[in-house]
Amino acid sequence: MNYEDVMKLALERGFYFPSCEVYSDAQAGFWEYGPSGVSLKNKFLELWRRELIRRDGMFEIDGSQIMSKSVFEASGHLGSFADPIIKCKKCKSTFRADRTISEISNMEIPESADLIEFDKAILQSNIKCPKCKGDFENTKKFNMMFRVGIGPEEEEAYLRPETCQSIFVDFPRLFKIMRGKLPFGIAQVGKSFRNEISPRQSLLRLREFYQAEIEVFCNPSRLNDVEKFSEIQNTIIRIQTDSEPFAMTCKEAIESEIVPNKFVAYYLGILTEFYEKTGIDITKSRFRKLGEKEKAFYAEAAFDFEVETTIGWLELVACNYRSDYDLSSHAEKSKEKFEVMDNDKKVLPHVFEISMGIDRSLYTILEHSLNDDKEHERIVLSIKPYLSPIHVGVLSLIKKDGLKEKTDEIYLQIKRKFDAFLDHSGAIGRRYRRLDEIGAPFAITIDHETLKDDTVTIRKRDSMEQNRIKISELDSILTESLAYP
């Protein structure tokens, strides 16, 4: 199914919808999760915790969304996260100043240079608008961070443009109190904020969005000293360097030197295993090895985890080897010590980052799971049972003869443990269809036989097949079928 089908499902079934939609001054790039969306998101994150955080023995924190100016001076976001832009006086088109100047005059001005340098170059080389030959206004800086004023004096602070800065600044304390040893993983889930010029496509480019970030602190001289590598050495990952992506085991990726070391390969491996369990079609995924020009300003080596969807390849995760960029700049700015002991040697750890876009991941799960079952005239969200917003529908076959009461009783029994949905109204087939559309893997139906022998029928979403089971077995059957893998 395509983007529009997913959008329709999201709007009709409460996965997500535009923020503040009753007001006409609602801004672009802000979306809300409805009940189904939140339920999916929570379950997705539980899977993430199981497959990455607990599996690797990482620690999770929850930092502030507003952070002080110094943090972003040290991180480089105040300098590098801002682009010098020039605007044409005549046609109002906006361009990147540094790129436009270098294309037309071959003059290379670093993007962090003083704004006057750009204006000078434009005058000297008589640079005009590439579109309409008009003159440019003075160069301005466009920073993607949202500035906020703290307290009555409105002191300068920023909404974080990525969650990981708290992890870096908290690292010295966390390493001490959690009795840290390298490699040391810290994770965080939360919102980040970027003032995108043009937000697009609902969850795919937001101004306020969720990230699940992992920063693994490591000793740069021991990147091939990874015991856990054997766990994933035969896991198949798909890597693209410059041509088509091709599949290889993690072991082969190391031997061919496509992935620089076992440490990075280990995390690419467990990340792939995680995404496989979300139900995303892993044969439509790739780790794209980024070239020099594409990499972020802090990255030494970078792999983007991308998945193919009906609107093209989507970047779901950025995996960056950030070296000691972050810790050394925070150390310098804060005068705090960030070195730690590893095997009796003092080291400033390097960082490998796994920065996941949650919203995009959820969209991709929905798109890859949504099917049009033409034979049975239904839309089915064939999502993994443990990720489904609703685990089980509880239905009375008809309302009369005490079936409604018996149904309510069974619903009460299970609703605290499972995400159950009670439904008495309308034809039974219609109720099954509704459950199919939000991905409920099971429906149990209470009929006249239930009153006689305490059995119910259980219907499976994908096969539509039904079995009769004892009410006393219900709990264990559901528990087993809905368990995380």
Added chain:
RNA sequence: GCGGAAUUAGUCUAGCUCGGUAUGACGUCAGCUUCCCAAGUUGAAGGUCGUGGGUUCAAAUCCCGCAUUCCGCACCA
């Protein structure tokens, strides 16, 4: 941010050319019916037609601004 198109109920949509406060479908709710896959039947709720202004006796309809959405461009750690 630039250019183009669009915006009518939960969703899709008719009406706009040629001005007279809105059509249909699906969905939703309640009843009847119904012992298993969107059936039938009787009712009901839900829209100041994105928003602000203008023209007019009268605007969903004509004109202008803005917002949002989609498509391109640009941007995108």
